[in-house]
Amino acid sequence: MITIEQARKDIRELLEFIGEDPDRVGLQETPDRMIRMFGEMFRGYDPSQKPVITTFPNGQDGIIYDNMVVDCGTFYSVCEHHCRTFFGEYWFAYLPNPKGRILGLSKIGRVVDYCSSRLQVQERLVQDVVKMLTEALGEENPPFGMALMMKGRHMCKESRGARKSGMMTSTCLTGAFRRSARVRQEFLSYISSPQ
Numbered sequence: 573m574i575t576i577e578q579a580r581k582d583i584r585e586l587l588e589f590i591g592e593d594p595d596r597v598g599l600q601e602t603p604d605r606m607i608r609m610f611g612e613m614f615r616g617y618d619p620s621q622k623p624v625i626t627t628f629p630n631g632q633d634g635i636i637y638d639n640m641v642v643d644c645g646t647f648y649s650v651c652e653h654h655c656r657t658f659f660g661e662y663w664f665a666y667l668p669n670p671k672g673r674i675l676g677l678s679k680i681g682r683v684v685d686y687c688s689s690r691l692q693v694q695e696r697l698v699q700d701v702v703k704m705l706t707e708a709l710g711e712e713n714p715p716f717g718m719a720l721m722m723k724g725r726h727m728c729k730e731s732r733g734a735r736k737s738g739m740m741t742s743t744c745l746t747g748a749f750r751r752s753a754r755v756r757q758e759f760l761s762y763i764s765s766p767q
């Protein structure tokens with residue numbers, strides 16, 4: 573376990589390594605600021621910060637919902653190869669089981685945020701999110717399928733190296749979304765293409 577004092581020292585050395593003077597006025601507080609920022613950016617390693625995923629029995633309020641539920645939003649993560657930001661938009665969908673449970677809508681974004689808050693590759697991020705949401709709905713009467721698509725801009729590709737802009741798309745499909753072209757097509761019809 574690395575102490576805060578050690579982390580502060582390591583960041584100072586990293587600043588020196590890139591040719592900086594860690595004692596100049598503008599940088600004196602930088603190691604502490606970075607340590608505080610890491611606590612937020614990398615909270616996905618801390619199980620105590622795992623979001624509690626509220627679910628409801630389908631039909632609880634007199635309506636059994638068995639159509640596709642779609643949610644979308646933004647995400648920010650850090651690539652594990654270069655420790656550079658990648659960020660973009662996601663689209664999530666699932667087909668609730670009439671005998672199963674329904675996800676609290678705000679929880680989807682919280683799971684995306686939690687899984688994004690560690691060093692990631694976009695291919696694993698989509699899987700982590702789907703796995704956590706699948707587990708939350710339980711093994712008894714699971715949903716008929718889940719889908720997640722993420723489109724991300726990777727700063728390690730855009731601001732260095734290849735220096736090419738453009739989106740990377742990754743998907744994770746389970747159940748009916750994997751088996752049925754019709755279900756997949758319905759999901760894709762909800763997705764707008766940000767450019």
Ligand SMILES: [Zn+2]
Pocket residue numbers: 651652653654655656726728729
């Ligand atoms: Zn990278």
